[in-house]
Amino acid sequence: xxxxxxxxxxxxxxxxxxxxxxxxxxxxxxxxxxxxxxxxxxxxxxxxxxxxxxxxxxxxxxxxxxxxxxxxxxxxxxxxxxxxxxxxxxxxxxxxxxxxxxx
Numbered sequence: 001x002x003x004x005x006x007x008x009x010x011x012x013x014x015x016x017x018x019x020x021x022x023x024x025x026x027x028x029x030x031x032x033x034x035x036x037x038x039x040x041x042x043x044x045x046x047x048x049x050x051x052x053x054x055x056x057x058x059x060x061x062x063x064x065x066x067x068x069x070x071x072x073x074x075x076x077x078x079x080x081x082x083x084x085x086x087x088x089x090x091x092x093x094x095x096x097x098x099x100x101x102x103x
Contacts, residue, residue, distance in 0.1 A: 021100065028093045029086075037097075041090040043083065049076060 022028040029037060045053065056073040059065050065073065 022093065022096055025096065027089055028096055029089050032090075032093075034094070034097065037090045037094050041087050041094060043087060045076075045080065045083070049079075052076065053080070 023030055029040070032040070044050070053073075053076050056065065056069060056076070059069065060073060
């Protein structure tokens with residue numbers, strides 16, 4: 001590679017990083033609009049899922065869950081964990097986007 005080509009490549013990479021600083025951060029959700037990120041940051045379980053979760057948690061605390069209900073509870077809790085991670089990453093991305101805005 002010629003020195004000139006090397007410098008051009010560095011300039012292209014630097015330019016890309018300056019234009020897309022969020023892409024360097026693996027925690028940022030890339031490719032979503034601000035509205036989509038805000039909706040994701042505010043997302044919650046559906047009412048029926050929340051009611052089912054509450055019921056299963058009460059039954060679990062009383063030691064009354066069947067094997068099938070335990071599986072359902074585990075699945076819902078896994079979904080809650082994933083939703084929490086996505087919500088957090090959406091809020092984080094929004095915060096990073098706001099930091100890039102000129103004052």
